[in-house]
Amino acid sequence: MTEAPRPLRRTEIRQQNETLILQAAEKVFAEAGFGGATMQLIADMAGLPKANLHYYFATKEDLYRRVVQDIFEIWLQAAESMDQAPGPVEGIGAYIEAKMEISRRHPDGSKVWAYEVMHGAPVIQDYLETTLREWTAGRVRLIEGWIAAGKMAPVDPEHLLYMLWAATQHYADFGHQIATLNGGPLTDADWQRATDSVKTMILRGIGAL
Amino acid sequence: MTEAPRPLRRTEIRQQNETLILQAAEKVFAEAGFGGATMQLIADMAGLPKANLHYYFATKEDLYRRVVQDIFEIWLQAAESMDQAPGPVEGIGAYIEAKMEISRRHPDGSKVWAYEVMHGAPVIQDYLETTLREWTAGRVRLIEGWIAAGKMAPVDPEHLLYMLWAATQHYADFGHQIATLNGGPLTDADWQRATDSVKTMILRGIGAL
DNA sequence: AATTTTCTTGACCGGTTGGTCAGCCTGTGA
DNA sequence: TCACAGGCTGACCAACCGGTCAAGAAAATT
Structure with missing residues (x-):
């Protein structure tokens, strides 16, 4: 009944x-x-x-556009964790944690985003050229400030951002491959270990530890 | 004529x-x-x-399968650059260079691979479970050997491999996004800088520098 | 030169797709 | 209570899809 x-x-x-x-x-x-x-x-x-x-x-395109836009919003919110941090250890550390959490909670969204960008961003090209470009420029300045203050090694800020995106989103986009190699889906402990590994390697990689 | x-x-x-x-x-x-x-x-x-x-x-599937398999072959060949290296600086450094070169020369192939894995690897699941798993296990032992010999910090080998894949393939799969932020396709100098950035950050990140 | 095998291709087919629409159902406000 | 606007959907359609096939063209074999 x-x-x-x-x-x-x-x-x-x-x-x-x-x-x-x-x-x-x-x-x-x-x-x-x-x-x-x-x-x-x-x-x-x-x-x-x-x-x-x-x-x-x-139309199907309208629906698809809404899905991509919604993901982009979530994705941008995680960016706020990077601001108002005294240095790279806190700022980038928090950003990695936020992005890893998104990869875990919204793997489908991450895949749709990846799909869209991989295919030339036919739907969200304007977002890339405006919102994302501005956001990126702001974080580049932030990182340059940390470098000037001697809080981290003089790495190329753009490529650091690419590495942050790549390393974190990989756990969503290639989650199937990781699960296969892992012998099953990642457990809570696995996710914790993954997040710690990414944080440690990157923070040490930029000379912030 | x-x-x-x-x-x-x-x-x-x-x-x-x-x-x-x-x-x-x-x-x-x-x-x-x-x-x-x-x-x-x-x-x-x-x-x-x-x-x-x-x-x-x-069939369309047969053609698709051939494309994916061809990429997988190229992808595996780059792995050989990691072996027979005295330590992580040479081994992982060479692997990063080889993978970055593939991202540059075969961006379409990398995207098809990403597409395949993202959608649950319906065609190459058996490759993941056999060839890739064996290859991964071998490199994990190699890295563990380097750690035991004190040549690098005690990082989690699996997550190091994921980071290598993620960081390098990102330049192919998300090439459009990077080109947009860069204001145009990467030049020779851009690719050199990208490769150097990835190498420096990761090698320092694993305590090998 | 004759014959066989491989290669090429226009025309075609059943099935599926995104999208439409007329008519019905159901809250809402007067 | 009643009229209306918003919500719902079965049936339908033109366009397109992967795949087939028979008949001809070209190369290899005899």
Whole structure:
């Protein structure tokens, strides 16, 4: 017997179904890519008829764009952990922890982002050229300040950022490969060890330890 | 006026067309993923009729599998640079250089590999479980030997390997993002600086410098 | 020169895709 | 209570997909 569904308000309905669809879409896009994903598959995963998806999201591209944008927001929030830190040990350490946590909690989102960038960023090119470029420039200045203050070795700030992104996102994007080599999904202890390893190697690599 | 095509031998024809198709396929699979790629697109890029593709490769999956396998071979060859090195500075240094060179020369291949692993490795799962696992186990022992000999800090060998893969392949898989932030494709000097940055940070990060 | 084998290709096919739409259902405000 | 706007969906469609095939062209073999 199914539980009696309490009547929902209009705004609730919209909110609920949009997030339901977005969650399903994130998963399907991560598993199959944009071209491999089908609206029918997303609909089935969301438990809704396909036509209902098109009521909330006009086209497949619109839906995909929303998924990518949502991920970008989460991704940018982690950046705040880097600011207002006295030095690289705290700032970069916190950033690594935040990014590793995202790789763990939102592996599908990370994959969709990777997929989008890998294929030339047809949807979020403007974000790369504006928001991401500005954010990067700001962190480069921050790192240069730390270097000038003698708090870390004179590494190239851009390539340090690339390494931070690469090392942390790798645990989401290549999670399947890691799990295979690990003999199964990473446990809590595995994730802790991974985070510690990345932090130790990078912080020592930039001469901050 | 077109140049008179010298008559080709059978083996030449087969060889020539197969590599022509494989090159086109690598590019298209990298740009669109397996699901987004179409045989028609690959055929157009190779300058052949679609039916001709199916003469050399029975199915789209067969063609895709060949592309992934070819990349895996190149990828494994770079591993040899790590062996027969007296210590981590030479071994890991050479490995980073080899992997960076692959990221530069075969960015499409790297993307197809990333795409394959990201989507659960449906085609090359057996390679991960056999060849890659054995290779990894061998390098873990190599690194453990270097640690025991006091040639580097006691880092977790697996996570060091993940960082090597992540940092180097990032320049291929996320090349578009890097080029955007860089204001254009990386020049020779940019690639040299990138390689040096990765080498310096990682080698210092594992206490080998 | 004749014959066999390999290679090439336009035309075609069943199945699937993203997207549409008319009509129905259901909260909401008067 | 009633009218209306927002939410829902089965049925449908043109376009496109991977793959097939028969018939012809070209090379190898006899």
